[in-house]
Amino acid sequence: MSRSDQDDLIFKALADSRRRAILDLLKDAPRTTGELCEHFEKTLDRCTVMQHLKVLEKAELVLSHKEGRTRWNHLNAAPIQDIHSRWISSYATHAVKLLTKLKRDLEED
Numbered sequence: 001m002s003r004s005d006q007d008d009l010i011f012k013a014l015a016d017s018r019r020r021a022i023l024d025l026l027k028d029a030p031r032t033t034g035e036l037c038e039h040f041e042k043t044l045d046r047c048t049v050m051q052h053l054k055v056l057e058k059a060e061l062v063l064s065h066k067e068g069r070t071r072w073n074h075l076n077a078a079p080i081q082d083i084h085s086r087w088i089s090s091y092a093t094h095a096v097k098l099l100t101k102l103k104r105d106l107e108e109d
Helices: 003-014 017-028 033-039 046-058 078-108
Strands: 062-069 070-075
Touching: 003 017, 003 046, 003 078, 017 033, 017 046, 017 062, 017 070, 033 046, 033 070, 046 062
Parallel strands: none
Antiparallel strands: 062 070
16 A cells, blocks of 8 residues: 555544544553443444444554454554654644744834
8 A cells, every 4th residue: 555545544534523532532541342332322333433443443543453352442643643744743843933933023023
C-alpha cells in the first residue's frame, strides 16, 4: 500500500467523531471490545462499534489481539504522529512565524 493510500485511510478514520471517541477511550488503556460496546450502548449497537473498529484497524490506529474469547484493542498513535510530522508540524511552524510577525507589527504601531 502506498504512503498516500495509508494517509487516506488515516484521514478517513479520523473524520468520524465516533471513531475519534473510540481512540480517546483507548488513550488511557487498552479496552476490550465489550467495554467499548458498553460505553456506546445508548447510541451505537455492537455491530456498528465493530465496523468502526475495523476502519480504525485498517488505518492501523487500533491494534487488537485475542486472549481466549476476549478481544483487546490498543491505541497505536504512530500513524497519527506520522501525519503530524508530515502535514501538521510544517504548517504549524509557518503559522507561528506569521503570528510572531503579526505580534511584532502590532507592537510597533
